[in-house]
Amino acid sequence: MSWSLGEIGALATKAARGSGMDWGLADEAGYAVKWLQRRQLPGVAALCRYLSWRQAGEITNWPDDTARDGHYCPIATGAAYGDGVFGDDLQFARVRTPLLLIPFIALRATNSPVCLSMGKAVFALTQDKFGFSKNDTAILMDSSACQIYAASDDELPEMMTIANAAIPRVPITASACITVLNGFAKNTYAPATEASRLAGAGAGLNDND
Amino acid sequence: MKKPEMKQDNPVASPPPVSSVALRPASQVMTLARMGSFHQSRLSFMRVLLRRLKAENWQFKQSRWLIDAKGVGVATYEAIGPERSYTLVAFAHDLPAEKRSDRVIAEAWDATFTLHDGTISDADIERLRQNVPLQEAGRISDDEFVLSRANRSVRLFDYVRDCLAAGNQPDLAMIEPVGYLMRTTAVYGSGKFGAADRDIWANRPEFSGSFQPELLAVWLIRSFTIDIVEHMAVVKAPAKAVKLDPDIRRRIGVGNSTGLGMAPFLINHPSLIHAWINARETALARVRALAATDQAGLAGFLTMIAKAAKNADEWTTDSTYQHGKTQSLRYDLVRLDAFVRSLDADIDQPWDSIYRWGEFNLSLEGQEQLVSLLLEDHGDLIDDLASGMASDEAAHFRIDGSMPLSRLRQMMDTTYGWTKGIDYSQNDALARVWYVSEEKLEPRLGERFEEPIEPYEQPLAPGRDAVRAMKAIGQWIKNPGRSGDDNVAVFLLKHPEHRHIVRRMQTVFTLPYAEIQDNTISAEMQPIDLLRCKLSFFGASKFDPRSDRWLRITMYQGAPFPDELAMLDPDSLFYPPLASTGRPDHERV
Known part of the structure; x- marks a missing residue:
């Protein structure tokens, strides 16, 4: 049992929308989860944690409440970074589930590496390579201060390329998170009524012929 | 029942020949009524x-x-x-x-x-x-x-x-x-x-x-x-x-x-739809630009018209919508046959003359059948276009945040100019909601003002969304301290609700056939037009709508089986054989 990246991307989009994001940002969530899973990083788990945390009611507005003790939303912040709202070097006091920021930094990474520090973990990106200084568990953190900066070669972690790698699946170990995402996605589906069952799909003629 | 779009009953004299042929404009091609009249062609998958x-x-x-x-x-x-x-x-x-x-x-x-x-x-x-x-x-x-x-x-x-x-x-x-x-x-x-x-x-x-x-x-x-x-x-x-x-x-x-499961596809894959339709339109322009044909060329075309007429005769449906269109098609093919017989084989740009006669004289169903027929005998000229009928959709995902709002507004005005003809303050213009049913997780179409479904609306009304975004940009620019020089990134940070349509706008602006220039949520919209367009690109025939939102089709009727592919030419078999004995006139190759 495993999932294709295509269905996981579509599920992530629906889950984000179902948790209240506008469609355009929900699309970014789908992009981010696929980008991470393509590199065998825990994108599904990251989105599951982030949406669940928001659901708990601590913060209700996109892109999260940064006024007092709040956090930045990694999707809205990442999308704004990708769009070019911010410069190349910047710092955030608290980003929730910062792993989800990385796919957006990739949008602006060129041949010279860009780093994201999340607490003590450092993630580095170029146009076609990535690397990180800690193991998966360490980078799937709930929240941390983040800094995006251009790095010199000697401070880079070991870099990997995915250009020719096989396209991975999302493994069975993600099934609990996928159940959670399905729960959020459900919010985008209209409950059926008798009338909609007939009218919505346009039935009414015999189809058994 | 929808009336066939007859413009004139009498064949008109062909307009003077042109030296090159432009692609048909998107404003002409990308209407639901025309897309819902497409037929299979050599470029069908x-x-x-x-x-x-x-x-x-x-x-x-x-x-x-x-x-x-x-x-x-x-x-x-x-x-x-x-x-x-x-x-x-x-x-x-x-x-x-x-x-x-x-x-x-x-x-x-x-x-x-x-x-x-x-x-x-x-x-x-x-x-x-x-x-x-x-x-x-x-x-x-x-x-x-x-x-x-x-x-x-x-x-x-x-x-x-x-x-x-x-x-x-x-x-x-x-x-x-x-x-x-x-x-x-x-x-x-x-x-x-x-x-x-x-x-x-x-x-x-x-x-x-x-x-x-x-x-x-x-x-x-x-x-x-x-x-x-x-x-x-x-x-x-x-x-x-x-x-x-x-x-x-x-x-x-x-x-x-x-x-309806298939209907949103055409809206959700704009760059791909552009690639499909652009290939077909390019093929048509190439054929129309041909300088000459000969008697054999016209005779071959008359055979194709006869096969298409046989196909239309065999096309049965209980749908009054399609029945009217098929009737027009039968009539169109009789008149097309007569017009082609009246032509001299040595006129300049004969295919362009035939196409332009069709534009003036045939229903949409007939015009689009004519497009497919014009492509039939020109495989050497057009078959290469098939390889371009795909799209790297991920390449269009990223938003250009540096674009000034004034530029975005200008582009929207061009791309969505057709929305000026739609009054979105009227209920009829907003009558429908595309949603996904909880029961089967499939797209459905509901009535916005009769069912509690609006909160579940899918983003499948680009025209309406573009009008809303243009309005928001207009208001933004009017605010003190803000201007059209502000960029898209800053606007979207404050207005994430427009992110979806802004991404789409930046995609479709350079791809003329990417956007359907019709209101996809109006009371009059016929969802089967969306289905028909996609299925024609698959190569389906005998579209048989069973309601306004589902239909039956036939695939591969006439085509060779695996054990005969080496002996038969598949392209000669996608229209029914002409022999009245029921024995096909297939060409052994």
């Missing part, structure tokens, strides 16, 4: 597939037939190409008649299928046996590219079985109006239900273009539908049963029953 399989000399074999006397079991069909092979795995079931439904809410079918990557092992068949018959409730893997199912035609399956069991051939007059023994009710690909992601096979040359794995599966399913009916005839009368005559067999395609 079924035809692209069969041309390639033939050119590359693919081999085919039925590698397993483990079906019992009740018609239950498994069969496998291998397609063996120059580099790789694929296997259709068919599970045949014994389905009680009362459980047979084409609707997506069905949970059992007469047969279920998957297309497997490579030759299949018995162990993989066992794995698939636990999953494929469950369809959406099962899981397939990276080694499978397609998941599908089909039901028998009550009108034809038992009739053909009984004829064969009695030692007789079925009557073509019974076969033609239906056109299939089994009807697929879904053909899923690209990562659905665990199947391989498109990226896994996108670079395989045999799958270049669109929907090639799905249509390979359907073509092999067609062989299964013949084998199972012949098998059941033998079960019924082992001593007497005969096989189908090849010429009759060829008139049996695969049915398909399609509902």
